[in-house]
Amino acid sequence: MTTTAARAEVVIDLHAIRHNLALLAARAAESGASTMAIVKADGYGHGALPVARAAVEAGASWLGTCSLGEAIELRRAGISARLFSWLDTPEADFASGIAERVDLSVSSLGELARIAEAARRVGERARVHLKIDTGLSRNGCASAEWPALVEAAASESGVDVVAVWSHLACADEPGHPSIDAQAKRFQSAYDVAREAGLDPLRHIANSAATLTRPDLHFDLVRPGIAMYGLNPVPDSEDLHPAMSFRSAVVLVKRISAGESVSYGHTWTAERDTNLALVPVGYADGVPRALSGRMNVLLGGKVRPVVGRVCMDQLIVDLGDDEPLVGTEVVLFGSGSDGEPTAREWADKLGTIDYEIVTSMYRPRVRRRYVGETR
């Protein structure tokens, strides 16, 4: 890693990841459940491999990815925990996944056939988790087709049915009636599997359900966002946001009252003032839609970004302060020093903090890890 100061840097605190995962795993353990840390989308933009290692250190015995490629990369990088991948195209390399002992999700008879065929080629049984659609209407087997899928899987010599699983639509709205409705359908789907002679694990809980619905922990919980320190439910968990987004001042200058700033001259100085130029823009993950609506932490103070956010740079109003070139600028972080949080960005933009952190993987933004244990 280069030692020159980064113009744009995402700092990932692995202490925070371990702290958060340990908290979630302790909740799961109270119900006798194990924890699958979700590291899809390159660990929600935090880096799948370092997060996976930290999660395993803190108590995760499983890791979950969306695609087989992500899981195989983790295995080949030396991760020995159980791996689960749940959304692949028909062309996916199931044979490599089976050879690398990645558990696979099955939502349809077609998927079951493709995986069983790959298993025969590899000469091993594939470990599969049958997915029931309990009401999200996204991935998963429709209720009407479930008995046939279960029967086929139970009698298929190429696969071992490890689990029955599903995903919740509204777990982040505790008390939403869909949660109990999905739980009920999940129970029925499990009963069908038991009647077919299977004894599968069960898993349905994401972060929100891990925190609020211990009755839905079953054998395994699948937290993602909460491990990264972002709280999906309106309560006061002791979660620490792991990601901060930083840059540094490259130029300070004074402008006179009446001068305007950045493209379109959307902001005009009402008095003589100092400006700081910060070399990050929308190509680095600062949404242009936050122009005129965002603050940064610079030199110990929260200060407004003025004028439009450009592709490569933005401008901060300093008043009469005169920080040195090189002074750190925090665009978002944990909020503990008063800096904005990813949640605040998301609220202003009408989105969720998941989207903010996940979009921070960019070629021009350096990633730096703190709290590594090796």
Ligand SMILES: *Cc1c(COP(=O)(O)O)cnc(C)c1O
């Ligand atoms: C993303 C995802 C999770 C984790 O959800 P969070 O809300 O981030 O905890 C769990 N299971 C599945 C199937 C997912 O796609």
